Each structure stands twice: as C-alpha cells, then as structure tokens.
Amino acid sequence: MGILNFLREAGEKLFGGSDANAASADDLKKELAKHQLDAEGLDISVDxxxxxxxxxxxxxxxxxxxxxxxxxxxxxxxxxNQLSVAQPAAESRFYTVVKGDTLSKIAKEMYGDANKYPQIFEANKPMLTHPDKIYPGQVLRIPAL
Incomplete structure (x- = not known):
C-alpha cells in the first residue's frame, strides 16, 4: 500500500496532553486492539x-x-503500510475530510450518488461510530463499489 499522509494535529488523542506528540508503538497497538484490528506478526515502529x-x-x-x-x-x-495481504482485493481510495463535509457529500463526489454514504460508513467501522461523527483532517477509506 505504501505511505499514507495524515494531518499530524488531527485525530484521536491517545494520551491526555494537549500537544500533538506521536504515540508510542505500544499505545498504537492498544488503539488497534480497541478497534479489534490485528495482523499476524504485527510490528509497529515509530520514528x-x-x-x-x-x-x-x-x-x-x-x-x-x-x-x-x-x-x-x-x-x-x-x-x-508494509503489511502483506493474505487475500488481496482492489485497494480503496482515501479521502481527507474537510470542513463542511458529510458522508453524503463525500459519496456524491466519489461515487456520483449521495445515497451511497452507508458504504463509506461501513468501510470505516469500527473507527466511525456514527455517520455524522467525522472531522476535518480525518482520512476515510472509500472502497470500490
């Protein structure tokens, strides 16, 4: 998959501080476990x-x-992302949320149909808990239909 870019200041805080310091590998593994995401031989390094x-x-x-x-x-x-995949499929596109976006608006832009927003919501579970809870800077998976 290669390198994906994110907004350093956006995203979930894994620790109580107000500054945007990078999390440790252990913190990130806990974040993945919270979302029930895992890979065989999972290795995370932070630089x-x-x-x-x-x-x-x-x-x-x-x-x-x-x-x-x-x-x-x-x-x-x-x-x-240097993960290998046991069952490869078509890779998703990625979209960075901007102010004023809704999943319907993103679905209209990406698929040509605002009513396809549930596909984006489902593709981003469990990180998304509600279709209205997205924020600027968040990166979403946009799966192929």
Whole structure:
C-alpha cells in the first residue's frame, strides 16, 4: 500500500496532553486492539511522526483499516503500510475530510450518488461510530463499489 499522509494535529488523542506528540508503538497497538484490528506478526515502529506497520493482514480491508486507524491518531503524520495481504482485493481510495463535509457529500463526489454514504460508513467501522461523527483532517477509506 505504501505511505499514507495524515494531518499530524488531527485525530484521536491517545494520551491526555494537549500537544500533538506521536504515540508510542505500544499505545498504537492498544488503539488497534480497541478497534479489534490485528495482523499476524504485527510490528509497529515509530520514528517521530512517522509510523511503520508490518505483518500479514487477512485481507486488503483489514490492512487499510489498520493504516487509517494508526494515521487518524494525533501526532501521526505518515503511515508506511508494509503489511502483506493474505487475500488481496482492489485497494480503496482515501479521502481527507474537510470542513463542511458529510458522508453524503463525500459519496456524491466519489461515487456520483449521495445515497451511497452507508458504504463509506461501513468501510470505516469500527473507527466511525456514527455517520455524522467525522472531522476535518480525518482520512476515510472509500472502497470500490
């Protein structure tokens, strides 16, 4: 999948401070466990605001979700996704949310049909808990239809 870029200041805070420091590899593993995301031989390394993830994911969807869960963490600017995939499929596109976006608006732009927003919502579970809870800077998976 390669390197994905994220807004360092956006994302979920894994620790109580107000500054956007990068999380440790252990913090990031806990974040993945919270979302029930895992890969065989999962290895996460952190170098400043860049996270590298290795291992073997069950499929492309899991590999992509691992990458965006790590990247949508405050303090992370890049994720180098080196996960291999047991069952490859068409890779998703990625979209960075901007102010004023809704899933319907994104679906209209990406698919040509605003009513396809549930596909985007489902593709980003469990990181998304409600279709209205997206924020500027968040990176979303946009799966092929």
């Amino acid at each position: 400043g605001d860049k996270v590298t993830v290795k291992g073997q994911a069950a499929n492309s969807e899991v590999a992509e979700k691992i990458a965006i869960a790590l990247g949508n963490t405050q303090g992370v600017a890049q994720v180098d």
